[in-house]
Amino acid sequence: MILRRQNAADDVAVRAIVNSAFGDHGSNVVRLLDALDAANHSPISLVAEDEQGGLAGHVQLSHSWLDAPERLVEVLVLSPLSVRPTCRAGAWAPP
Numbered sequence: 001m002i003l004r005r006q007n008a009a010d011d012v013a014v015r016a017i018v019n020s021a022f023g024d025h026g027s028n029v030v031r032l033l034d035a036l037d038a039a040n041h042s043p044i045s046l047v048a049e050d051e052q053g054g055l056a057g058h059v060q061l062s063h064s065w066l067d068a069p070e071r072l073v074e075v076l077v078l079s080p081l082s083v084r085p086t087c088r089a090g091a092w093a094p095p
């Protein structure tokens with residue numbers, strides 16, 4: 001398994017993984033992913049590549065705000081985190 005930065009060539013596969021990972025809510029999460037990307041709110045987007053070079057998962061960090069007691073604090077949120085269903089625990093194991 002290789003973890004690397006997402007590149008433009010990964011976009012279609014990432015959206016397919018996100019869609020399948022979230023089941024009935026997949027299309028909503030894909031729209032969220034697209035909105036975060038369009039607003040440039042995701043400074044880090046990573047993919048996990050399996051041994052055959054296919055994508056097994058995706059995760060990104062997105063800018064957000066935390067309403068702390070004294071002030072708003074800028075934070076990075078780890079979301080969405082998606083794993084291709086065939087690569088989840090019990091469905092796949094590394095050699």
